[in-house]
Amino acid sequence: MRVRLRLFEFEDLPWFPAVIRAGMMDYLRFMISALGTYRPIAPLLAEGLARTHQTQLLELGAGAGGGTETVLAALRAHGQLNTTITLTDLYPQPAAWADIARRTHGAIGYEPAVVNALAVPAHLAGFRTIFSAFHHFPPAAAKALLRDAVQARTGIGVFEGAGKHWAELLLAVTVLPVAQLLLTPFFRPFRLSRLVFTYLIPIIPLCTIWDGSVSLLRMYSTNELLALAQAADPTGQFVWQAGKKQHWWGPQVTYLIGWPAIQSTVTLVAK
Template sequence: MRLRLRLFEFEDLPWFPAIIRAGMMDYLRFMISGLGTYRPIAPLLAEGLARTGQTRVLELGAGAGGGTETVLAALQAHGQPRATITLTDLYPQPAAWADIARRTHGAIGFEPAAVNALAVPAQLAGFRAIFSAFHHFPPEAATAMLRDAVQAGTGIGVFEGAGKHWVELLLAWTVLPVAQLLLTPFFRPFRLSRLVFTYLIPLIPLCTIWDGTVSVLRMYPVDELLKLAHAADPEGHFAWQAGKKRHWWGPEVTYLVGWPAADNL
């Protein structure tokens, strides 16, 4: 699918209730973690750390931290036993993140203050990564994010947990809403509000269906990712590559990775 529509997502709206956004993020975290969505890109991320001599992944737009624990385990299995991850977001979720930090004994930490992915504070070092969120940024902002990484001299990886196919829209309308209704009672940490706004006033599942649909429609295809990278780095300070990695059970992850070119290290 090459169609890219610039529609809105509820979670992007500043007035959107934080309690509904948190419920949506809890669902995404549960599903991404349970399905191991980002395991296929662990070798790319491990290579980025190795090429830049870093051990910390600085995750931008982390949401509720979905999939981060499986990414960390996969990194450790791919030659990065000392890897750590720091979660950041423009809308921090410290309650969800603290639970992850506790389970990982601090290997996954977080920045409690809001972090703008387009202008990351200099003190937040690490190989930058953004999972399931790059499509939220229009071309100008997406280019600015990549440019900020280039100017900081750190590597960056952009990863979307889909291959941009029509079947993914069908899943967002059918199978995934049913899974959300069945699995919500098992999400942790427990929130009474999550049950209220899932079953009594179903704002969380309805907004999730809309945002999931729009996410696929807003995704950048591989060739557009490379165009954004070259616009952000016209002088070629970084080496860039983009493509798709497939899970053994079918789904794809679309990616763009870049790190300082050999002559710029």
């Protein structure tokens, strides 16, 4: 799928009801975690942590924290035994994050204050990551996000849980909505509002269908990701890689990852 459309997503709108946004994020967290969507990129993150001599990941645009526990487990399986993760977002979800922190005994923590991914506060250190959210940023903002990481001299990894194929768009409007209706009662923590706005007034599934479809249409290709990286880092302070990683059962993860270069020349690699 080469087309890229700048349509709106409900969850981006500042007036969008927090209770609906939370319900949508709960679904996304459940599916990403259950499917182990981001497990294939663990070796890339492990290399990034090793090259930057860090043990802390700073997750930007964390939403409800979907898949973060899977990523942590996969990193530890790749030798990063002391890795910890801090969740942040422009729309913090401390209730959902506190549950993750409890389950991981504090290995995954969170910043309760609002965090703008384009200007991360200096006290929030760590190798930066952004999962399933980079497509929300138009090119100018996406470049600013990457530039902020370059200026902070910290590594950054951008990951989207899809390969941008038409078949994925078909799934987003057929199979996945049915899965959402079947699985919603099992989402934790329990929210009565989630049941009300899924079954009695189905705003959550309808908005999820729209946002899920638009997300695929807004995704950057690997070449576009590399172009953004070069624009954000014109003097070649970082080494950049972009490509796709295949999950063992089929789906792909599109990624861009970069860390400070030893030499001053830039390296752009599409894989």
